Amino acid sequence: NACRKQGGLERAVELWEELRARGLKPDVLSYNSLIGACHKRGKWDRALQLFEEMRAEGVQPNAVTIQRMMRCCGRMGDPDRAVEMYRGMAPLGIQADTRTLGVLLAVLRKHTEVTDAVQLLHAMRRWGPEPEPATYHSLIGLCEQQGEALQALEIYEEMKAANLVPDNDTYNVLLTACEQANLREQGMALYKEIMQGRAGA
Numbered sequence: 228n229a230c231r232k233q234g235g236l237e238r239a240v241e242l243w244e245e246l247r248a249r250g251l252k253p254d255v256l257s258y259n260s261l262i263g264a265c266h267k268r269g270k271w272d273r274a275l276q277l278f279e280e281m282r283a284e285g286v287q288p289n290a291v292t293i294q295r296m297m298r299c300c301g302r303m304g305d306p307d308r309a310v311e312m313y314r315g316m317a318p319l320g321i322q323a324d325t326r327t328l329g330v331l332l333a334v335l336r337k338h339t340e341v342t343d344a345v346q347l348l349h350a351m352r353r354w355g356p357e358p359e360p361a362t363y364h365s366l367i368g369l370c371e372q373q374g375e376a377l378q379a380l381e382i383y384e385e386m387k388a389a390n391l392v393p394d395n396d397t398y399n400v401l402l403t404a405c406e407q408a409n410l411r412e413q414g415m416a417l418y419k420e421i422m423q424g425r426a427g428a
Contacts, residue, residue, distance in 0.1 A: 271299040301334035325368040376408035
């Protein structure tokens with residue numbers, strides 16, 4: 228990490244190879260650190276090589292790995308590969324959290340016609356399979372973070388249309404988004420809907 232902060236990518240690579248020569252197997256944190264250094268120094272091809280290497284070594288990526296790889300794909304002007312990174316998360320058991328979807332949206336916004344979270348949801352449906360409740364929650368959270376309360380409500384409506392039931396955390400994020408955007412009418416309607424749902428449970 229110190230080498231990365233000092234911009235010493237070459238030295239970091241030397242230490243990396245030295246550790247491997249001693250038979251020490253890098254873990255996901257080690258890979259993430261070096262991939263991050265490659266991203267910052269513009270060595271995006273090297274980052275891709277490291278990602279393939281870690282997979283070949285049987286080292287499980289995590290959400291941070293995918294985020295950094297998607298950023299590299301974005302800098303390379305390759306949104307399709309960024310999408311592949313995202314789609315590869317579920318089979319590995321990695322949850323796409325709000326930060327991960329934010330990175331993906333930033334890449335797609337720069338290189339494709341996808342410009343907001345609602346369009347990202349529609350794109351996910353095209354890619355398949357149908358997004359899970361946790362993905363809707365992350366998208367709604369992303370809207371709340373970006374001050375897009377109306378988009379959060381739109382995604383909520385699409386979630387209901389898909390016969391998926393939001394959890395309490397999702398409802399709390401929606402209410403916060405409405406409050407921050409001063410959407411009092413929508414917030415009250417949502418609150419009543421929540422209360423009615425609990426009464427009928």
